[in-house]
Amino acid sequence: MTPxxxxxxxxxxxxxxxxxxxxxxxxxxxxVMTALRDFTxxxxxxxxxxxxGPTGCGKSTTLNLVTGLARPNVGEVRVFGxxxxxxxxxxxxxxxxxxxxxxxxxxxNVAAGPVFxxxxxxxxxxxxxxxxxxxxxxxxxxxxxxxLSGGMRKRVALAQTFxxxxxxxxxxxxxxxxxxxxxxLMQDELLGLWxxxxxxxxxxxxxxxxxxxxxxxxxxxxxxxxxxxxxYTIDLPRPRVTAEIRYEPAFVDYARLIWNDLREEVQRSxxxxxxxxxx
Amino acid sequence: MSSIIAQTLDPPATLxxxxxxxxxxRHASRxxxxxxxxxxxxxxxxxxxxxxLGARSGVIDPFFFASPSGIAEQIWTWVTEGTSQGPLWxxxxxxxxxxxxxxxxxxxxxxxxxxxLGRNRLLADIFSTYIKVANSIPRVVLGSIFIIALGLGMAxxxxxxxxxxxxxxxxxxxxxxxxxxxxxxxxxxxxxxxxYQITRTVIIPSAMSWIxxxxxxxxxxxxxxxxVGEFLGAKKGVGLLISTAQGSFNADGVFAAMVILAVLALxxxxxxxxxxxxxxxxxxxxxxxx
Ligand SMILES: Nc1ncnc2c1ncn2[C@@H]1O[C@H](COP(=O)(O)OP(=O)(O)OP(=O)(O)O)[C@@H](O)[C@H]1O
Ligand SMILES: [Mg+2]
Numbered sequence: 238m239t240p241x242x243x244x245x246x247x248x249x250x251x252x253x254x255x256x257x258x259x260x261x262x263x264x265x266x267x268x269v270m271t272a273l274r275d276f277t278x279x280x281x282x283x284x285x286x287x288x289x290g291p292t293g294c295g296k297s298t299t300l301n302l303v304t305g306l307a308r309p310n311v312g313e314v315r316v317f318g319x320x321x322x323x324x325x326x327x328x329x330x331x332x333x334x335x336x337x338x339x340x341x342x343x344x345x346n347v348a349a350g351p352v353f354x355x356x357x358x359x360x361x362x363x364x365x366x367x368x369x370x371x372x373x374x375x376x377x378x379x380x381x382x383x384x385l386s387g388g389m390r391k392r393v394a395l396a397q398t399f400x401x402x403x404x405x406x407x408x409x410x411x412x413x414x415x416x417x418x419x420x421x422l423m424q425d426e427l428l429g430l431w432x433x434x435x436x437x438x439x440x441x442x443x444x445x446x447x448x449x450x451x452x453x454x455x456x457x458x459x460x461x462x463x464x465x466x467x468x469y470t471i472d473l474p475r476p477r478v479t480a481e482i483r484y485e486p487a488f489v490d491y492a493r494l495i496w497n498d499l500r501e502e503v504q505r506s507x508x509x510x511x512x513x514x515x516x
Numbered sequence: 517m518s519s520i521i522a523q524t525l526d527p528p529a530t531l532x533x534x535x536x537x538x539x540x541x542r543h544a545s546r547x548x549x550x551x552x553x554x555x556x557x558x559x560x561x562x563x564x565x566x567x568x569l570g571a572r573s574g575v576i577d578p579f580f581f582a583s584p585s586g587i588a589e590q591i592w593t594w595v596t597e598g599t600s601q602g603p604l605w606x607x608x609x610x611x612x613x614x615x616x617x618x619x620x621x622x623x624x625x626x627x628x629x630x631x632x633l634g635r636n637r638l639l640a641d642i643f644s645t646y647i648k649v650a651n652s653i654p655r656v657v658l659g660s661i662f663i664i665a666l667g668l669g670m671a672x673x674x675x676x677x678x679x680x681x682x683x684x685x686x687x688x689x690x691x692x693x694x695x696x697x698x699x700x701x702x703x704x705x706x707x708x709x710x711x712y713q714i715t716r717t718v719i720i721p722s723a724m725s726w727i728x729x730x731x732x733x734x735x736x737x738x739x740x741x742x743x744v745g746e747f748l749g750a751k752k753g754v755g756l757l758i759s760t761a762q763g764s765f766n767a768d769g770v771f772a773a774m775v776i777l778a779v780l781a782l783x784x785x786x787x788x789x790x791x792x793x794x795x796x797x798x799x800x801x802x803x804x805x806x
Contacts, residue, residue: 304706324705336703340721340798349717350707381798401707 250318252405252437253280253303258312260298271462272298276312278456278465285431285438287448289499290458291506296441297333299463300407303439304328316405326354329403329436331394333410337382343369343393344378350401368396372426388419392426399430406436410443424451424479432476445499449491450479457498460506467498579767586768587775594772599757611742611754612780614670618677619738626682626734627727630689634723635715640690651683656744663749673750677741681734688730692723725799728792735784739777 260273272295280286288296301307302314305324314321316328337346348365352358369378372392382390391411398406408427412420428451431438442448448455449471457466473487482488564584570576571583578586594604601607633640659676666672696719704718746755754773761769 304702306702306705324708326708328706330703330706332699332703334699336697336699338700338704338718338721340724340796342798349704349709353704353708353710353713353717383798397707 251279252282252284252317253439254278254313254315254318255299255302255309256313256315258302258309258314260295260302260307261310273302273309274462274464276464280437280439282437283435285440285451285453286456287440287442287452287454288456288458289442289445289448289495290463291460291499291503292443293510294458294461294502294506295463296458297409300330300409300439300441303405303407304330325405326401327404329398329401329406331391331398331406331408331411333413335382335390335394337390337393337397339382342379342381343374343385346382346393347396347400349397354401364400365396368400369393371430372396388415388423391415391423395423395427395430399434402434404436406431406434406438408438408440410441412447413443420447421480427451428475428477428479445496446483446492447479449473449488449495450477450482455495457495457502460502460509466502469495579765582767582771587771590766590768590772591775600760601752601756607752607754607757608776608780610670610752611739611746611777614673614742614745614753615677615735615738615780617670618674618741619681619735621674622678622681622738623685623731623734625678626685626687626730627689629682630686630691630727631693631715631719631723634690634693635719647683647686651687655679655683655741659741659745659748662745668749668751673742673745673753673755676745677738680737680741684734684737685727685730688726689723692726693719695726696722725796728788728795731788731792732785735788736781739781743777 255276255278258273258276259271260276262270262272264270276295276299278286278299288299290296298307302309303316303321305321305328316325338349341349344362344365347368348358348361351361351364356364366378369375372395374389374392374396377385377389382393385393394411411427412423415423424447440448440451445455452471455469455471457469458464459466469491471491473482473485473491483492567576568584571578571581571586576583598604599607633643655676658679659672662672662675666675700722701714701718704714709717742753743755743758746753747759750756754777758770758773761767761773
């Protein structure tokens with residue numbers, strides 16, 4: 238990991254900014270639907286931000302705006318101070334669903350990014366072996382994804398993303414399909430990788446405890462259309478062990494405080510859904 | 517079959533070590549294969565014997581329905597003395613050449629068009645109507661047009677085989693491209709893939725199982741195209757052999773040509789399966805796989 242910034246990145250200022258962003262969709266029945274409204278968010282360099290909010294409120298949409306896969310209708314998204322034009326090579330994305338290439342071995346999956354970016358195959362494989370080793374899958378290089386467990390596949394996905402050395406890391410409920418024990422292990426692993434890489438992170442989750450255990454800041458979103466309801470700074474010491482930190486009194490206080498806030502929105506989102514179903 | 521599965525899953529209590537269980541499982545699966553092969557041969561022998569007996573005793577009229585011995589004799593005559601239109605191998609070669617050429621051209625065209633239209637929504641919207649119309653024409657009718665336009669030689673048969681293959685492969689390739697996982701494409705984009713790299717490393721592999729499935733069927737179609745083309749007018753080929761035999765009320769000849777075609781189709785089918793297994797070795801083995 239080279240902490241020296243590339244010439245493309247100005248040396249100071251926040252890593253990610255969403256400024257008064259609105260994003261609308263045209264639904265299949267030709268109605269306009271607002272997913273994000275007046276959304277403003279800032280992620281400092283090296284900061285770990287978690288985003289929580291009711292289901293369907295617009296969390297994934299927020300991440301897509303930062304990748305450049307989607308454009309805002311109103312407002313501006315900036316990465317390292319520059320408005321987004323296309324997909325930035327500085328960004329890594331870990332998907333909620335399995336997005337590995339099932340026809341490629343673990344080794345070729347992890348080497349995919351560097352090869353796409355023009356690295357020679359042998360060199361990419363060496364680099365990939367190193368990353369596979371770091372996520373503890375040394376014996377599985379030649380396996381295909383369907384021969385791995387869910388937790389192992391997530392490890393491959395992390396290695397596939399980290400090998401590109403992204404300065405900005407976006408994760409969309411990456412661990413939600415895993416059991417509790419595996420999830421805790423993966424959280425610690427991610428924190429370890431992050432503290433080596435010092436990337437700026439947006440981590441979307443519906444699990445409040447996960448958010449508090451990992452984040453520097455927790456953003457609570459409103460029910461859709463999403464705006465930022467409140468922001469909490471999590472002042473817990475690092476390095477953290479996620480399995481243990483949840484028993485700290487300070488952690489429990491944060492959880493109670495933020496849950497009070499989130500509960501209202503979850504309730505509101507639930508009511509909206511029931512109303513829509515009744516209509 | 518269920519009893520055999522039960523055997524593999526619940527070995528007798530005397531088998532305790534894993535190696536013993538493995539050996540028992542291997543025995544069971546070999547026994548199962550033997551039973552299947554024996555049953556297949558048994559059915560074939562029974563049908564042929566019944567047919568032959570029926571023909572000899574007069575229950576089946578061999579003039580219309582031939583007889584296994586007559587068919588075998590006819591094939592033997594063709595092999596040793598040649599057919600009325602030249603040596604047998606030449607007929608087979610001509611038909612295979614038409615079939616394989618038609619298959620390759622049709623499949624390549626289908627794959628390319630399927631991928632291009634699958635990747636480009638605008639083109640797909642523009643051309644979809646025309647493709648539907650073209651697809652709804654009974655393709656065998658085109659055979660007559662090809663013979664008028666391209667003559668009695670090989671070109672008209674190849675053309676008919678091409679149209680038989682093209683639409684099947686096209687439809688499958690198109691569908692395969694459309695089914696490609698959105699998250700996987702987005703993942704490749706963010707990892708840094710260009711549009712061409714996405715097509716090559718995501719779209720084509722994920723459409724591959726659709727395309728291969730269509731290749732299995734469409735080789736048979738190519739053969740139909742070539743044979744029907746020869747039927748309609750040709751100087752050589754197995755199809756001509758059939759229509760000649762038909763013209764002289766030689767049922768043995770018609771069946772003999774059919775047997776030859778079936779063997780050809782099976783051999784090529786086996787080859788395609790071999791290629792397929794090499795290409796998609798990443799796929800999970802189906803639970804009941806052989
Ligand atoms: N391509 C699209 N076309 C139309 N509507 C969309 C599209 N993508 C998302 N939406 C809508 O935007 C809203 C927000 O979606 P989004 O996927 O961002 O939710 P989310 O917060 O990630 O939900 P979850 O927690 O369930 O993943 C939803 O109501 C969804 O129906
Ligand atoms: Mg989502």
